[in-house]
Amino acid sequence: MGNQENISFAVNGLQAICRKGLTLEDYLVGAELEPHKVLVEINGQILRAEAFGTYELNAGDQVEIIHFVGGG
Amino acid sequence: MTVNGDPFVIGGKTLSSRLFIGTGKYGDDALIPQIAASSGSEVITVALRRVDLSNNKGNVLRQIPENLQLLPNTSGARNAEEAVRLARLARAAGVGDWIKIEVISDTRHLLPDGHETAKATEILAKEGFVVLPYVNADLYVARDLVNAGAAAVMPLGAPIGSNRGLAAREMIGILLEEIELPIIVDAGIGRPSQACEAMEMGAAACLVNTAIATAKDPVRMGAAFGEAVRSGRNAYLAGLGRVLAQGAEASSPEAGALTGFLRK
Numbered sequence: 001m002g003n004q005e006n007i008s009f010a011v012n013g014l015q016a017i018c019r020k021g022l023t024l025e026d027y028l029v030g031a032e033l034e035p036h037k038v039l040v041e042i043n044g045q046i047l048r049a050e051a052f053g054t055y056e057l058n059a060g061d062q063v064e065i066i067h068f069v070g071g072g
Numbered sequence: 073m074t075v076n077g078d079p080f081v082i083g084g085k086t087l088s089s090r091l092f093i094g095t096g097k098y099g100d101d102a103l104i105p106q107i108a109a110s111s112g113s114e115v116i117t118v119a120l121r122r123v124d125l126s127n128n129k130g131n132v133l134r135q136i137p138e139n140l141q142l143l144p145n146t147s148g149a150r151n152a153e154e155a156v157r158l159a160r161l162a163r164a165a166g167v168g169d170w171i172k173i174e175v176i177s178d179t180r181h182l183l184p185d186g187h188e189t190a191k192a193t194e195i196l197a198k199e200g201f202v203v204l205p206y207v208n209a210d211l212y213v214a215r216d217l218v219n220a221g222a223a224a225v226m227p228l229g230a231p232i233g234s235n236r237g238l239a240a241r242e243m244i245g246i247l248l249e250e251i252e253l254p255i256i257v258d259a260g261i262g263r264p265s266q267a268c269e270a271m272e273m274g275a276a277a278c279l280v281n282t283a284i285a286t287a288k289d290p291v292r293m294g295a296a297f298g299e300a301v302r303s304g305r306n307a308y309l310a311g312l313g314r315v316l317a318q319g320a321e322a323s324s325p326e327a328g329a330l331t332g333f334l335r336k
């Protein structure tokens with residue numbers, strides 16, 4: 001009981017929902033993103049890749065998932 | 073290989089090519105390694121963007137050969153604060169500490185904001201970044217960048233992506249005269265001859281993206297730019313011959329001309 005509680009947060013400006021306790025790494029894998037190929041900011045702070053597996057998403061988190069693209 | 077023992081040292085790296093290339097506007101990113109090879113370039117720019125969660129096309133880094141120095145840019149930044157944020161993100165990715173500062177808030181001409189660029193340069197240089205700021209060819213802005221700790225100054229030749237060449241030729245010439253830092257002409261160069269001219273004038277390097285990416289054969293155009301930049305550098309080092317203000321001067325000696333002898 002309580003394990004199924006869902007939380008709402010934002011990813012790249014869009015609303016998202018996940019179960020409480022989900023780590024960022026689990027979220028990335030679920031979104032079919034390779035964790036070592038993206039950069040993540042949470043609430044304006046860079047989250048180091050080493051912390052992806054331990055960071056549990058919180059209600060109201062503003063998550064930015066960024067990667068390198070072609071540019072000049 | 074260096075041009076006549078003329079390596080380009082910047083950010084603690086010794087480069088043998090003075091052509092920097094970009095990775096934007098390629099229909100197929102698989103061209104990127106071929107262009108890196110054909111151009112001989114050792115420095116390549118990339119940008120940072122939000123992942124499109126509904127249509128993730130993957131990371132451009134997988135197409136970039138490992139021996140190239142990555143130069144992430146801060147495109148998309150509209151002020152110094154946003155540029156600093158992007159620079160720190162790029163460094164967190166573990167791709168080194170080179171950063172091209174690009175701050176643009178004008179959406180029509182896409183001209184860089186020198187004031188905000190200098191502010192970002194000062195912050196990032198203090199944090200140990202190798203800062204390569206992209207600016208208008210403006211002497212006062214360039215001096216601010218020197219004082220802010222930039223590793224080079226990167227004036228535009230013409231508005232970004234325009235392929236209109238060295239529209240700012242005269243102002244770039246002033247920077248070359250007055251600024252001690254390497255001047256890297258970035259943006260607007262459309263033809264290899266224009267890159268060659270910038271190098272003849274004394275530019276330390278050129279950054280070319282659109283002219284290569286929009287060519288019919290980008291791989292061959294990469295080679296053409298590589299050769300043009302080398303040629304222009306050699307011409308600069310050789311010292312251009314003098315120009316006559318008027319008249320002409322035969323290249324062959326007058327003395328002993330057979331036709332004159334026969335006419336007598």
